[in-house]
Amino acid sequence: GRGEITAVRGDLVHFTGSPFDSPVEECFVHQPDGVIVVQDGRIVRTGPAADVLPGLPDGTRVDHYPGCLVGPGFIDSHVHYAQTGMVAAYGDQLIDWLNNHTFPAEAAMADPGRATAMAREFLGELLRNGTTTAMTFATVHAHSVDALFAEASAVDMRIIAGKVLMDRNAPGHLCDDPERGYEESRDLLRAWHGRGRNMYAITPRFAPTSSPEQLRAAGDLWREHPDVHVHSHLAENTDEVAWVRQLFPDRAGYLDVYHHHGLTGRRALYAHGVHLGEEDFRLCHGTGTAISHCPTSNSFLGSGLFPLHEAKDRDRPVHVGLGTDVGAGTTFSILATMGEAYKVAQLRGRCLDPVRSLYLATLGNAVALDIDDRVGALRPGHEADLVVLDPRATPLLARRTERAASVTDVLFALSVLGDDRAVRRTYLAGRAVGPQDVGRGTPPG
Numbered sequence: 001g002r003g004e005i006t007a008v009r010g011d012l013v014h015f016t017g018s019p020f021d022s023p024v025e026e027c028f029v030h031q032p033d034g035v036i037v038v039q040d041g042r043i044v045r046t047g048p049a050a051d052v053l054p055g056l057p058d059g060t061r062v063d064h065y066p067g068c069l070v071g072p073g074f075i076d077s078h079v080h081y082a083q084t085g086m087v088a089a090y091g092d093q094l095i096d097w098l099n100n101h102t103f104p105a106e107a108a109m110a111d112p113g114r115a116t117a118m119a120r121e122f123l124g125e126l127l128r129n130g131t132t133t134a135m136t137f138a139t140v141h142a143h144s145v146d147a148l149f150a151e152a153s154a155v156d157m158r159i160i161a162g163k164v165l166m167d168r169n170a171p172g173h174l175c176d177d178p179e180r181g182y183e184e185s186r187d188l189l190r191a192w193h194g195r196g197r198n199m200y201a202i203t204p205r206f207a208p209t210s211s212p213e214q215l216r217a218a219g220d221l222w223r224e225h226p227d228v229h230v231h232s233h234l235a236e237n238t239d240e241v242a243w244v245r246q247l248f249p250d251r252a253g254y255l256d257v258y259h260h261h262g263l264t265g266r267r268a269l270y271a272h273g274v275h276l277g278e279e280d281f282r283l284c285h286g287t288g289t290a291i292s293h294c295p296t297s298n299s300f301l302g303s304g305l306f307p308l309h310e311a312k313d314r315d316r317p318v319h320v321g322l323g324t325d326v327g328a329g330t331t332f333s334i335l336a337t338m339g340e341a342y343k344v345a346q347l348r349g350r351c352l353d354p355v356r357s358l359y360l361a362t363l364g365n366a367v368a369l370d371i372d373d374r375v376g377a378l379r380p381g382h383e384a385d386l387v388v389l390d391p392r393a394t395p396l397l398a399r400r401t402e403r404a405a406s407v408t409d410v411l412f413a414l415s416v417l418g419d420d421r422a423v424r425r426t427y428l429a430g431r432a433v434g435p436q437d438v439g440r441g442t443p444p445g
């Protein structure tokens, strides 16, 4: 109830800064046997159990997870909720994959009942995997946004979403037009943005499916509502990059198409960015534009290897987060996505340590999305969105972690071997919530 104090006890892991900017000892917190104190959905205090427990009111409920890691809930900065059911589509790279698999799946969302059912499945998958915030594409249908925000509100989950804008190079029944796309986005934004935990993202699919007029309208809408997000795709696949050059011959490159239309800046986030150059990274750095690294998707579609270390170059670091990009991505698990990011770095001859990948999955994503004032760390005042990870969740994990030398090694094992089985519990605003709580129509008690 209101004002009630509860607590979660376990081995706390979180960040106070970025391990890409400062030494790990200065920004990574590992508190063995720590306690998180929660009131009215927010973290009020964290500290060692020995210090915190004696000060709690008599009878305070303490959820104790001995031997488990407790951290801020995972954030997925790029995913497509309407593609939940079409994951693992065989055989094609990006453009054929869109035409043969994705567009037909999204067309089925014309049925509002289907959109609600898909939203429930999607939110259940997020919770099963310890993901407490996602920025997701909906579809071109305005009701696809209503369905998702309504279901997310019922479990008090922070979702950033928007209606897809596309007015060309896609089937007619999946296209809007610049004026209609603008008006529907504006109306959705007015209806949902800032209502509960919902946040709106202006969502042009990608440059090939929006006319210059539509991109201009999207830029106008953002100028009129600068507190919302912009969410799109960028430089994922080499054929796509060549196509954008043909479609926008006057622009210096792919990112310049978005920049020219007023779609770069803080709270603009682009998925992939696999095929970007030094000038692009400079522009991202200078404008605050963020990139979501989606390694399982980039491997699945054969898109390429994201140059993470180049993006984070200390001379002009770019905001980077991690995304699953389901249905091109092959898992909702952010742990598995961290594991795949490690492999992609290996293929580029670089090493991604597990502390940095955990940062990307939590506070790094929150910073990339400009929501680090409210989620992404175990900071007093932050919303109590939490994930509890069990390093002994499977026989192989138990075998691998029983003599782990450090919490870093446990995190690495979890990222390589873990998935939803390693997620013991997920908390939204201080309440334990799971897939079984989605779609019941009332907030869990």
Ligand code: GUN
Pocket (backbone or CB within 6 Å): 080, 094, 098, 102, 205, 206, 233, 236, 297, 325, 328
């Ligand atoms: N580019 C444009 N649309 C999409 C999409 O739905 N998924 C991915 N991975 N890339 C895209």
Ligand code: ZN
Pocket (backbone or CB within 6 Å): 078, 079, 080, 233, 271, 325
């Ligand atoms: Zn995507």
